[in-house]
Amino acid sequence: xxxxxLIGCSGRMGRMIADIVSSDPxxxxxxxxxxxxxxxxxxxxxxxxxxxxxxxxxxxDFSNAAAVAAVIRRCTETGAxxxxxxxxxxxxxxxxxxxxxxxxxxxxxxxxxxxINLIQKILRENSAKLADxxxxxxxxxxxxxxxxxxxxxxxxxxxxxxxxxxxxxxxxVFDRSGRRMVRPDSEIGISAVRGGxxxxxHDVIFAGSDEVLTISHTAYSRSxxxxxxxxxxxxxKGKSAGKYSMSDVVG
Numbered sequence: 276x277x278x279x280x281l282i283g284c285s286g287r288m289g290r291m292i293a294d295i296v297s298s299d300p301x302x303x304x305x306x307x308x309x310x311x312x313x314x315x316x317x318x319x320x321x322x323x324x325x326x327x328x329x330x331x332x333x334x335x336d337f338s339n340a341a342a343v344a345a346v347i348r349r350c351t352e353t354g355a356x357x358x359x360x361x362x363x364x365x366x367x368x369x370x371x372x373x374x375x376x377x378x379x380x381x382x383x384x385x386x387x388x389x390x391i392n393l394i395q396k397i398l399r400e401n402s403a404k405l406a407d408x409x410x411x412x413x414x415x416x417x418x419x420x421x422x423x424x425x426x427x428x429x430x431x432x433x434x435x436x437x438x439x440x441x442x443x444x445x446x447x448v449f450d451r452s453g454r455r456m457v458r459p460d461s462e463i464g465i466s467a468v469r470g471g472x473x474x475x476x477h478d479v480i481f482a483g484s485d486e487v488l489t490i491s492h493t494a495y496s497r498s499x500x501x502x503x504x505x506x507x508x509x510x511x512k513g514k515s516a517g518k519y520s521m522s523d524v525v526g
């Protein structure tokens with residue numbers, strides 16, 4: 276069984292992870308960390324990671340960017356593997372994650388969805404075949420109206436996966452409103468839609484002569500990210516020090 280310490284356990288994603296774990300016999304949450312503890316978690320909850328008495332195979336962090344440095348420090352001290360799910364990390368914190376990976380196993384991905392990461396694998400392995408055949412590549416992402424950044428980190432990660440499979444890297448274009456010209460072969464267009472309560476919708480479009488291939492992923496609930504985090508924790512248990520991603524989880 277994989278034991279987890281869950282950072283941000285009282286937040287929306289933390290509660291989803293706890294719910295998933297409750298029905299999974301192969302994983303358990305031995306402790307949580309959150310300043311908003313309400314006594315309903317079903318496991319000990321502490322206000323800080325330093326106060327946690329329990330040990331675990333992995334620490335799963337769904338907190339906030341400001342707290343990640345302390346999480347990294349604690350994991351390197353205890354030797355626990357780290358599944359880092361927090362977004363919006365600074366270059367400084369990313370460097371700290373890289374440094375920590377020389378001492379412990381660190382898993383981080385732009386998107387914790389198993390489906391998205393499988394699509395990334397498909398793109399890396401097949402994009403060159405379509406690009407060499409003259410297909411243009413466009414990415415369209417859709418999210419809820421309250422999402423602050425655009426394009427999404429997942430859209431950029433998908434574009435990166437396309438480029439990783441190509442012999443010649445393509446440029447990213449986010450706005451064509453100021454130009455009047457034929458679309459060059461050297462670009463990937465990335466468009467963002469914001470509206471309503473869309474959880475997350477990504478289309479990678481390969482547009483060729485007389486045919487279009489679209490690889491799509493729709494998240495109907497944020498629970499897909501929670502499920503991915505649980506699978507990541509099970510995967511990273513017992514792994515040697517190093518950098519891992521959800522691509523390693525999907526194989």
